[in-house]
Amino acid sequence: EVQLVESGGGLVQPGGSLRLSCAASGFTFSAYWMTWVRQAPGKGLEWVANINPSGSEKYYADSVKGRFTISRDNAKSSLYLQMNSLSGEDTAVFYCARAKLPAAKYNWFDPWGQGILVTVSS
Amino acid sequence: DMQMTQSPSSLSASVGDRVTITCRASQNIDTYLAWYQQKPGKAPNVLIYDASTLESGVPSRFSGSGSGTEFTLTIGSLQPDDFGTYYCQQYNTYSPTFGQGTKLEIK
Numbered sequence: 001e002v003q004l005v006e007s008g009g010g011l012v013q014p015g016g017s018l019r020l021s022c023a024a025s026g027f028t029f030s031a032y033w034m035t036w037v038r039q040a041p042g043k044g045l046e047w048v049a050n051i052n053p054s055g056s057e058k059y060y061a062d063s064v065k066g067r068f069t070i071s072r073d074n075a076k077s078s079l080y081l082q083m084n085s086l087s088g089e090d091t092a093v094f095y096c097a098r099a100k101l102p103a104a105k106y107n108w109f110d111p112w113g114q115g116i117l118v119t120v121s122s
Numbered sequence: 123d124m125q126m127t128q129s130p131s132s133l134s135a136s137v138g139d140r141v142t143i144t145c146r147a148s149q150n151i152d153t154y155l156a157w158y159q160q161k162p163g164k165a166p167n168v169l170i171y172d173a174s175t176l177e178s179g180v181p182s183r184f185s186g187s188g189s190g191t192e193f194t195l196t197i198g199s200l201q202p203d204d205f206g207t208y209y210c211q212q213y214n215t216y217s218p219t220f221g222q223g224t225k226l227e228i229k
Contacts, residue, residue, distance in 0.1 A: 035218075044209065044220060044221070044222045044223045045158075045160075045166065045209055045211075045220040045223070046220070047217060047218045047219060047220065050216070050218075059216045059217060061217065062123075095165055095166075097165075100168070100171065105216065106154060106213045106214060106215070106216070106218075107213055108156035108168055108171045108211060108213055109156075109166075109168070109211075109218075110167075110168045110177070111165075112165035112166060112167075113165065114164075114165060115165055
């Protein structure tokens with residue numbers, strides 16, 4: 001079964017840091033572009049960052065550029081999101097998601113993880 | 123930046139109704155568009171990709187159409203399980219963008 005499971009969320013103070021992880025199973029992780037998408041409480045979906053299969057190509061939304069870093073470890077079938085300088089505007093459920101087709105840079109997302117809540121508050 | 127605009131932002135319809143949701147792109151995206159359904163507390167699920175291709179396992183009452191900048195998602199005969207929020211997403215660029223969502227309520 002293809003599965004993505006996020007971890008590492010929780011409560012963090014403004015200005016703090018947090019590292020999210022996404023464990024993948026059931027498919028050849030190293031063959032796919034991977035993405036982080038977030039959803040603030042009661043709001044819509046916002047793309048955060050994506051990374052190519054080898055980890056050499058990365059893109060970020062303007063809202064997180066310079067603060068967040070996406071990375072991956074293909075040997076561990078894991079995706080990461082290092083988040084620094086967090087503010088209340090970063091409070092959201094964070095989803096990891098896979099491109100539907102292998103090696104496809106421009107693609108829709110399927111599957112998605114169950115999501116992990118990050119709360120930035122003092 | 124590519125903007126995706128959905129309408130309406132919410133709607134209420136009865137079982138059996140035909141429902142249409144529109145998504146407009148600020149630039150030409152050919153047919154690089156997907157539609158998702160999201161239930162409360164759950165991750166989105168893809169319904170349609172490439173603007174009009176039905177994802178495997180998705181009921182045939184869902185259909186998509188359009189190309190360029192104007193797209194529609196149609197639910198042919200609304201069922202009770204179709205409540206939720208629907209999002210369009212363009213994947214024509216390295217920075218995919220979502221519409222703001224359409225919340226569908228069953229009367």
